[in-house]
Amino acid sequence: xxxxxxxxxxxxxxxxxxxxxxxxxxxxxxxxxxxxxxxxxxxxxxxxxxxxxxxxxxxxxxxxxxxxxxxxxxxxxxxxxxxxxxxxxxxxxxxxxxxxxxxxxxx
Amino acid sequence: xxxxxxxxxxxxxxxxxxxxxxxxxxxxxxxxxxxxxxxxxxxxxxxxxxxxxxxxxxxxxxxxxxxxxxxxxxxxxxxxxxxxxxxxxxxxxxxxxxxxxxxxxxx
Numbered sequence: 001x002x003x004x005x006x007x008x009x010x011x012x013x014x015x016x017x018x019x020x021x022x023x024x025x026x027x028x029x030x031x032x033x034x035x036x037x038x039x040x041x042x043x044x045x046x047x048x049x050x051x052x053x054x055x056x057x058x059x060x061x062x063x064x065x066x067x068x069x070x071x072x073x074x075x076x077x078x079x080x081x082x083x084x085x086x087x088x089x090x091x092x093x094x095x096x097x098x099x100x101x102x103x104x105x106x107x
Numbered sequence: 108x109x110x111x112x113x114x115x116x117x118x119x120x121x122x123x124x125x126x127x128x129x130x131x132x133x134x135x136x137x138x139x140x141x142x143x144x145x146x147x148x149x150x151x152x153x154x155x156x157x158x159x160x161x162x163x164x165x166x167x168x169x170x171x172x173x174x175x176x177x178x179x180x181x182x183x184x185x186x187x188x189x190x191x192x193x194x195x196x197x198x199x200x201x202x203x204x205x206x207x208x209x210x211x212x213x214x
Contacts, residue, residue: 003162004184023160023188028135028213030160053130053137055110055209057164057184077111077164081130102162104211106135 003057007098008036027107035061037095045087050105055079059099062091110164114205115143134214142168144202152194157212162186166206169198 001020008015017038023030029050040046045066056074063080064071066087072080082088093099108127115122124145130137136157147153152173163181170187171178173194179187189195200206 002184003186022186023211025158025213028211030211051132077109079110079129102209104130104135104137106132 003032003100003102006034007100008034009098029105031103031105033101033103035059035090035093035099035101036097037093038090039092040089045089047085047087048082048105049084050107051084052082053079053104053106054082055102057100057102059097060094061099061101062093064089064091110139110207110209113141114207115141116205136212138210138212140208140210142166142197142200142206142208143204144200145197146199147196152196154192154194155189155212156191157214158191159189160186160211160213161189162209164207164209166204167201168206168208169200171196171198 006013006018006020008018015036017036018032018034020032021029022032056076056078058076061074062071063074071091074080113120113125113127115125122143124143125139125141127139128136129139163183163185165183168181169178170181178198181187
C-alpha cells in the first residue's frame with residue numbers, strides 16, 4: 001500500500017481516523033496513522049511503554065507534551081522522538097486535509 | 108532537522124549523497140538518505156545483516172533485488188521491507204530532483 005493512498009476524506013474511504021500496520025517485529029512496530037481533523041479526547045494523555053519516533057508526511061498537527069508550555073506545530077518532514085512514558089497528546093489536526101503520520105514504536 | 112530540508116542540489120548543500128542519522132538505539136537505526144542521481148556502483152549488491160524498512164518520501168528511484176527480474180520503480184509513499192541478506196542495489200535515482208529515503212534498520 002502506498003502511504004499517500006487510502007486517505008480519509010477521499011471517495012470510498014470514509015472520514016474516520018485510519019491505522020495501518022506496516023511492519024511488526026519483536027520490539028518494533030511501524031504504523032501509518034491518517035487523521036482528518038481528529039484530536040485526542042479532552043484531558044487525555046498518551047503514556048506509552050514504548051518509545052515512539054513519529055514523522056508527519058503530509059498535513060498539519062499540533063502535538064503537545066505535558067512538560068512543555070506550548071504545543072508544537074508539525075508539518076511535512078517534521079519528526080519527534082517521544083520517550084517512553086513522556087505524556088503527550090494531539091491537540092489538533094487540520095480538518096481540511098489528511099494528516100499522514102509515520103510512527104515507529106520501539107522497545 | 109526537517110526531513111525535507113538540507114537537500115543536495117540546493118544552494119550551500121553540495122551535490123553529494125547525504126546520510127543523516129535520526130535515531131540510534133540498540134537494534135534500531137533510523138536514517139535519512141538523500142540521493143540526487145546517485146546509484147550503487149556497477150556490480151555492487153547490498154548484503155545486510157539487519158532488516159531494512161525503507162520508504163521514499165520524495166523523488167524517484169529504481170530498486171533492484173537479485174532474486175527479481177525487473178527493478179521496482181519507487182516514488183513518494185512507496186515502501187519496501189528488505190529481509191536481512193536479501194541482496195539488492197539501487198539501479199537509478201532521478202538526477203533532476205532529490206530522492207529522499209527514510210530507512211529503518213532493525214535487528
